[in-house]
Amino acid sequence: MRIRSEQLVVTDGGVTTTAASSAMYDFALRLVREHDGPRVARATARDTLLDDARSAQSACVDLERLSAVGSGFSLGVNRWLDQNLTERSDLPGLALAFQVSIKTMLRRFRDEASQTPLEYLHTAEYLHTVLVRRARHLLETTERTIASISADVG
Secondary structure, three states: OOOOOOOOEEEEOOEEEEOOOOHHHHHHHHHHHHHHOHHHHHHHHHHOOOOOOOOOOHHHOOHHHOOOOOOHHHHHHHHHHHHOOOOOOOHHHHHHHOOOOHHHHHHHHHHHHOOOHHHHHOOHHHHHHHHHHHHHHHHHHOOOOHHHHHHHHO
16 A cells, blocks of 8 residues: 555555544545435534545645655755755765765765755755745744745745
8 A cells, every 4th residue: 555645535455544533534424425425425524513625634744754865864964954944055064064074975875865965955855845844834833924934945
């Protein structure tokens, strides 16, 4: 079975799974919809004060808990780059932060992550995951304006 983080309820090979504890309601509504139709499912949702229009869990996924590319050393470098998002990063400074030579930094990072730190910084995953995660965190935990946060995360 393949994980589909964008879906609330997944049926694959006769096995149905749900995303989280609240997804049992989505699962129940899906069963009602499959057996009794959409009208009964909507009525059931209204009677039980449930949102029958939920179709994805993407907005609730904590991206920091998902695994990143690489392991050990490269994950540490990735985290450092993510946490120092607003600071200018260069290879000599990065190597110094991890107390290794530039050559060792590049070799160990490439061995684990199959890319260089610069390639990591320019991947779509980085731009769409790390930057959005950082902006979302600032929006949820500070009183800063969108313009201010945009200026920080780019």
